[in-house]
Structures are given as C-alpha cells and as structure tokens.
Amino acid sequence: MSALLTVQDLTIRFGGVTALQQVDFTVQAGSITALIGPNGAGKTTVFNCVTGFYRANTGSIHLHGGANGGSNLMALLGESLQWSDLWQPKRLGSRLYHKMFGGPHRVNQVGVARTFQNIRLFNALTVMENLLVAQHNQVDSGLLSGLIQSRRFRAQEQAALQRASAWLRFFDLLPEANRLAGELPYGHQRRLEMARALCTQPRLLCLDEPAAGLNPNETKALGRLILTLRDRFDMTILLIEHDMGMVMEISDHLVVLDHGEVIARGTPEEIQRDDRVLAAYLGSEPA
Amino acid sequence: MLARFWMACRVGGIALLLFAPITGLVLSGYRLEGHWQTPLLLAAVVTVGHFLFSVLLHHLGGLDRLGVGRAAALPAATIGLSAPKPVWIALLALLTLSLPLVLGKYGLSVAILALIYILLGLGLNIVVGLAGLLDLGFVAFYAVGAYTYALGYHYFHLSFWLALPLGALLAGLFGMVLGFPVLRLHGDYLAIVTLGFGEIIRLVLNNWVAVTGGPNGVSVAFPTLFGLEFSRKAKQGGIPIHEFFGIDYSANHRSLFLYFLLLGVVGLLILMVIRLKRMPIGRAWEALRENEVACRSLGIHHVTVKLSAFGLGAMVGGVGGVFFAALQGFVNPSSFTFFESAYILAIVVLGGMGSTSGVIAAALLLTVMPELLRDFSDYRVLSVGMAMVLMMVWRPRGLRQRRRPFFALPAEAAERVA
Numbered sequence: 001m002s003a004l005l006t007v008q009d010l011t012i013r014f015g016g017v018t019a020l021q022q023v024d025f026t027v028q029a030g031s032i033t034a035l036i037g038p039n040g041a042g043k044t045t046v047f048n049c050v051t052g053f054y055r056a057n058t059g060s061i062h063l064h065g066g067a068n069g070g071s072n073l074m075a076l077l078g079e080s081l082q083w084s085d086l087w088q089p090k091r092l093g094s095r096l097y098h099k100m101f102g103g104p105h106r107v108n109q110v111g112v113a114r115t116f117q118n119i120r121l122f123n124a125l126t127v128m129e130n131l132l133v134a135q136h137n138q139v140d141s142g143l144l145s146g147l148i149q150s151r152r153f154r155a156q157e158q159a160a161l162q163r164a165s166a167w168l169r170f171f172d173l174l175p176e177a178n179r180l181a182g183e184l185p186y187g188h189q190r191r192l193e194m195a196r197a198l199c200t201q202p203r204l205l206c207l208d209e210p211a212a213g214l215n216p217n218e219t220k221a222l223g224r225l226i227l228t229l230r231d232r233f234d235m236t237i238l239l240i241e242h243d244m245g246m247v248m249e250i251s252d253h254l255v256v257l258d259h260g261e262v263i264a265r266g267t268p269e270e271i272q273r274d275d276r277v278l279a280a281y282l283g284s285e286p287a
Numbered sequence: 288m289l290a291r292f293w294m295a296c297r298v299g300g301i302a303l304l305l306f307a308p309i310t311g312l313v314l315s316g317y318r319l320e321g322h323w324q325t326p327l328l329l330a331a332v333v334t335v336g337h338f339l340f341s342v343l344l345h346h347l348g349g350l351d352r353l354g355v356g357r358a359a360a361l362p363a364a365t366i367g368l369s370a371p372k373p374v375w376i377a378l379l380a381l382l383t384l385s386l387p388l389v390l391g392k393y394g395l396s397v398a399i400l401a402l403i404y405i406l407l408g409l410g411l412n413i414v415v416g417l418a419g420l421l422d423l424g425f426v427a428f429y430a431v432g433a434y435t436y437a438l439g440y441h442y443f444h445l446s447f448w449l450a451l452p453l454g455a456l457l458a459g460l461f462g463m464v465l466g467f468p469v470l471r472l473h474g475d476y477l478a479i480v481t482l483g484f485g486e487i488i489r490l491v492l493n494n495w496v497a498v499t500g501g502p503n504g505v506s507v508a509f510p511t512l513f514g515l516e517f518s519r520k521a522k523q524g525g526i527p528i529h530e531f532f533g534i535d536y537s538a539n540h541r542s543l544f545l546y547f548l549l550l551g552v553v554g555l556l557i558l559m560v561i562r563l564k565r566m567p568i569g570r571a572w573e574a575l576r577e578n579e580v581a582c583r584s585l586g587i588h589h590v591t592v593k594l595s596a597f598g599l600g601a602m603v604g605g606v607g608g609v610f611f612a613a614l615q616g617f618v619n620p621s622s623f624t625f626f627e628s629a630y631i632l633a634i635v636v637l638g639g640m641g642s643t644s645g646v647i648a649a650a651l652l653l654t655v656m657p658e659l660l661r662d663f664s665d666y667r668v669l670s671v672g673m674a675m676v677l678m679m680v681w682r683p684r685g686l687r688q689r690r691r692p693f694f695a696l697p698a699e700a701a702e703r704v705a
C-alpha cells in the first residue's frame with residue numbers, strides 16, 4: 001500500500017483559538033480512514049483544510065500520484081503576494097494566477113471530493129441536474145459547442161447522463177432522477193450528496209458524518225455501500241463519523257482528534273484499547 | 288393522414304376565431320365594416336400550412352433536431368423537453384408575423400418597444416433569474432449599447448450592422464471589467480455596487496459634454512438595409528428602399544424593418560436561452576445560485592461562472608441598447624436612469640425568476656398595458672407596484688415557474704427500476 005494523502009504539521013488558528021495543532025496523518029490508497037473525536041475536536045476543520053476551503057497557517061497537504069504525479073494542495077489555493085515578488089516577475093505571475101484562479105475547485109480538479117456535515121444540495125435542481133453539475137469539468141462546457149449542439153457536445157452529455165445514472169443506480173436513487181433534490185427525504189439527500197461527489201471522479205472521497213440523522217438500518221446499509229466503494233471501485237475514503245459501531249466495523253485505520261490535536265492513531269482494535277481515547281470520550285483526565 | 292387533416296382543420300378554426308375580430312372588422316368613420324375575405328384567407332393559410340407542416344415534420348423528423356419534439360419521440364437518455372406543441376409554435380409565429388398587418392404606425396412602435404423590453408428582460412433574467420446575482424444597474428449596459436451606436440455613428444459613421452456586435456462586445460466587456468472585482472461580493476453588496484455602477488455610467492454620459500453631448504444627447508441615423516435607406520430622400524448616400532422597389536414611400540417601412548429584425552433577434556435569443564439552460568454553463572449558473580460552496584467543492588470556479596453570466600447578460604443589454612438608439616434616432620442620458628433598471632428587474636421578478644415564457648409575458652404586460660392605458664399614465668409606476676404586490680399575494684414565485692428539464696432514463700436503467 002502507498003500513501004495517497006499526507007497531512008503534516010497542520011496548524012490553523014482562528015483569532016486566538018487554535019483549532020488544529022500540528023495535525024499529522026496519512027491516508028493509504030484504497031483504504032477507509034476514519035477521523036473521530038468529540039464534538040468540536042476539529043474534524044470538520046481538517047476536512048476544510050484538505051479540500052481547500054480553509055488555508056492552514058502552517059503545515060503541508062500532499063495528494064500523491066495521479067496524472068501530474070502528485071499535488072501540493074496548499075499551493076493550489078494561491079499564496080499571498082509579497083513585496084519581493086516585484087523583482088521576480090515569474091513568481092509574481094504564478095502567484096497572481098493562483099490568487100485569481102486558485103481555490104477549492106482546483107483541489108477538486110486534482111481528485112478530492114467531499115460531502116458536507118450539513119447537506120449542501122442544489123435544492124431547486126433535479127436529482128439528475130445535481131449530478132450533471134458535478135460533471136462540469138468532464139463535459140464540453142464551451143459556449144459555442146453547446147449552442148450549436150455539436151456532435152462532440154451531445155456525445156459528452158450522453159456520457160455524463162450514463163455516468164450519473166450508474167451512480168444513481170448504485171445509491172438506489174434512480175426512480176428519483178427527475179425529482180427536485182430539495183424535496184427528497186433526508187436519507188436520500190445524504191446519498192445523493194455522495195453520488196454527486198463521486199460524479200467528479202475523485203481519487204479521495206471525504207465524507208463528513210454521512211450517517212448523521214440516519215436510523216440504524218439505514219446506517220448499516222450505508223456502511224455496506226462505503227465498503228463496496230472501496231472494494232469494487234478502488235475508492236479511497238476519509239470518513240468523519242460518530243457512529244462508533246459503523247466506524248469500528250468498516251475502517252482500516254483511525255485517527256483520533258481531541259482539542260485540535262491527534263491523540264491516537266491505529267487500527268480499530270488498537271484504538272478501542274487506547275486509554276487516552278477512552279478518556280477523551282468519557283471526559284476523565286488521564287492519570 | 289386523416290387525423291392530421293382534421294387537426295389542421297381544427298387549428299384553422301381556431302385561427303378563424305382569432306383573426307375574424309382582429310382583421311375582419313374594420314372601423315370606417317363611425318361604422319364597423321366587415322371584411323370577411325381577410326380572416327378567411329388567413330385561416331385557410333393556417334390550415335394548409337399546418338397540414339403541410341405536420342406532414343413534413345412527420346416524414347423528416349425535423350423538429351427533434353431543433354429540440355422541440357415530444358419526450359416519447361426522443362431516443363433514450365436524451366433530454367425530453369416538456370416542450371410546447373408545434374401547433375402553438377406555428378400559431379405564435381403566424382401571429383407575430385402577421386401582427387404588423389393589423390397594427391398601425393403607433394401600434395408598431397409599441398410592439399417594437401415591447402420587443403426591446405423582452406430582450407432586456409431575457410438578458411437580465413440570465414443574471415438575476417438563473418445565476419442569482421442581483422444586478423440593480425443593468426441599465427448601464429443598455430446605455431453602453433445605445434451610446435456605442437450613437438457615438439460610433441457620430442464620430443466614425445459606424446453602421447447599425449457593425450454597431451450591433453460592437454455594442455454587444457463593449458457592453459460585455461464593461462460587464463466583465465465591473466464583474467471581476469465585484470463578483471466576489473455576495474447578495475446585498477453586489478446589488479449596491481451594481482446600482483452605483485449604473486449611476487456612474489449615467490453621470491459620465493451626462494457630464495462628459497465634450498464627447499457625449501451631455502444632456503443634449505446625440506442623434507443617430509436610421510439603419511440601412513444593404514445600403515437601402517428608409518427615408519423619403521437618400522441622406523446617407525444610398526438609395527431609398529421605396530424607390531428601389533418602385534413602391535410608394537411609407538414611414539411604416541422603417542418600423543416594419545425594425546420590428547422584423549427585432550423579432551428575429553428575440554427569437555434567436557429565446558432559442559439560445561433554452562439551450563443555455565440545458566448546457567453545462569447554464570446548469571452551473573443555477574447551481575451557483577443554489578449553493579456556492581457546494582459548487583466550489585465540485586470543481587466549479589465560481590468567479591468565472593458568475594462572470595460568464597454577467598458578461599452574457601450585459602451583451603444582451605448592449606444589443607437592446609443599439610436597437611433602442613436606432614428606434615429613437617436620438618439618445619440622451621435621461622433614458623438610462625435607475626428607474627429603467629428597476630423596471631427591467633420588475634419584469635424579471637414578475638415573470639418568475641428564470642422562466643423564459645414568464646419574462647416574455649411580463650415584458651409584454653409592463654410595456655403594452657401602460658400604452659393601452661395612456662390616460663392613466665400618471666399611475667404607471669403605481670400600477671407596476673400594484674402588480675408586484677398582487678403577484679406576491681397570488682403567485683409569489685412569478686407568473687410562470689421555471690420548469691425543470693426532464694431526463695428520460697437510459698432504457699437499460701429503466702428496466703432495472705421496473
């Protein structure tokens with residue numbers, strides 16, 4: 001196994017609050033890695049850093065492999081301009097470019113997709129349209145080819161529809177294809193958001209509490225779906241989850257956060273025996 | 288075949304009902320005279336036309352390619368439109384094409400104005416209705432288009448036909464230049480900045496007297512058609528069109544010309560907007576309106592997508608401006624006040640954000656009604672306000688709601704569902 005994502009030394013502060021303190025972890029390619037910890041530990045903040053919505057104060061995030069042989073995810077966000085750039089036109093140019101065109105969308109384009117803790121669907125669009133929007137970068141999005149409905153354009157739209165239908169079938173949402181996303185039941189919305197993230201053809205899928213609000217049966221089914229994603233689609237998954245039963249059952253590797261720091265990492269068995277983890281969850285001070 | 292024939296007869300009957308009062312009754316002095324040949328002729332044309340059209344359509348399968356077929360007729364997994372039936376399209380085309388026959392000079396100028404507002408409404412609809420960017424300064428791009436033609440003609444003898452693309456381009460450019468720094472703002476902030484931009488353009492036009500003529504405005508020559516002029520005597524070095532065709536001079540010719548040209552442009556724009564809504568860029572606009580964060584997480588750069596909506600909307604505004612200048616023969620800054628922006632916005636909101644047919648209906652309502660009710664013109668603004676309030680009560684989402692495209696599932700996938 002090789003590492004797909006390495007996060008090193010990640011620190012981020014909001015005003016006086018240090019939300020993450022030197023967070024280090026690795027996600028192996030083809031694994032399910034779970035990020036757990038009490039509420040407010042900083043799990044979602046880690047996701048926001050990895051997917052480019054927050055810029056960490058220090059540290060590095062690398063996605064390995066892929067078409068361009070690995071990416072520094074932090075550099076994709078654009079760095080702030082400095083006075084010394086004025087004497088180095090090339091660096092100034094690249095910084096200006098990244099400043100204008102950098103951002104989370106670039107992180108997605110190199111292969112990281114995510115879902116949100118509070119679902120973010122395009123509510124007034126249909127289920128199918130939600131999935132087509134996600135394939136924006138895989139279809140011919142030029143203005144002219146679409147207006148004249150070129151052969152290439154139609155072929156790519158067809159391909160996008162097929163891909164979307166395949167994921168809808170996988171998540172058992174096909175009958176809902178033409179319904180508005182906003183009127184779906186909650187559990188379906190969770191699955192639709194996963195399908196939408198997968199439509200961007202990511203290499204790393206980040207799921208932020210996918211089982212939140214689901215009943216035990218739905219949670220079990222979701223666990224099986226995530227396992228299938230790993231086994232059949234070779235997907236690498238980074239998972240935040242509170243449902244310990246599901247986490248212990250499906251993850252290969254766990255990272256435990258508390259107060260913005262990694263307090264433990266290891267296999268489910270190791271974590272279940274770890275005193276510091278128990279203390280963090282039960283709230284007692286370690287001796 | 289027989290069914291088609293009966294269908295054609297029914298359509299012809301409808302046409303007769305429609306045309307009889309419009310073209311059959313002519314007011315002569317104080318008496319109404321019946322001219323029954325005209326409506327009968329028109330109805331016959333409709334009947335035969337519809338029959339031929341439907342037969343042709345059946346044998347060529349032509350309309351599918353235009354995207355106006357019915358869902359069942361389309362191959363699996365393509366987009367099945369809830370499209371209006373060809374009958375309605377044909378009737379609408381016939382109505383708009385024959386309208387100038389019944390409208391007088393005044394009616395025609397109202398119709399032209401209505402078409403310009405439809406154009407503007409559809410342009411702003413891209414920005415506000417689809418992309419969800421509240422633009423309170425749309426009139427700025429309208430002004431850029433109008434002044435491109437006016438000043439271009441004044442200084443460089445720019446022709447109307449060149450002014451059309453140039454005005455669109457310049458307005459689009461203005462939109463992009465304004466948009467790039469501004470589109471990072473959200474909601475209210477964006478509204479305020481665009482409002483300011485609209486006023487800035489108007490103030491510049493008003494105060495830069497040396498170039499724009501200030502409040503006195505600039506006059507514009509009427510467009511020519513392949514060098515043929517629409518005036519009684521040639522003024523621009525061409526031939527008057529009535530001499531060329533050997534017919535009598537009529538001031539109506541120029542209105543007819545503008546009317547049909549605008550009709551073509553509006554028709555083209557409607558087709559464009561219909562397609563845009565089902566293209567990646569159009570979907571991205573709507574997605575951005577719904578949830579910007581989600582869009583960015585899906586690899587869509589929000590700034591460029593917004594910019595494309597803003598630029599495209601501005602271009603349409605610019606085209607509207609060029610037509611406005613051509614219609615008036617004269618432009619001055621007082622036509623481009625904030626009230627105008629608000630009026631166009633009212634059209635979009637009244638019509639139902641994002642709905643093409645709704646916006647067209649609202650534009651017609653808001654331009655034709657005030658003209659019909661000239662005597663009450665003092666209450667024009669009041670009536671717009673009333674219309675908005677009534678709409679809020681009865682149809683809070685506008686006259687027409689935007690319908691979503693329907694996707695027929697791939698055959699094999701559909702089987703699994705069954």
Ligand SMILES: Nc1ncnc2c1ncn2[C@@H]1O[C@H](COP(=O)(O)OP(=O)(O)O)[C@@H](O)[C@H]1O
Nearest residue numbers: 014017019037038039040041042043044045046
């Ligand atoms: N944008 C922000 N501004 C200020 N504080 C933030 C921000 N995002 C996260 N935090 C802080 O980081 C801490 C961790 O939050 P979060 O990552 O959401 O926790 P969780 O592990 O429950 O997902 C919280 O205490 C919160 O106050």
Ligand SMILES: [Mg+2]
Nearest residue numbers: 043044045117
């Ligand atoms: Mg969280």
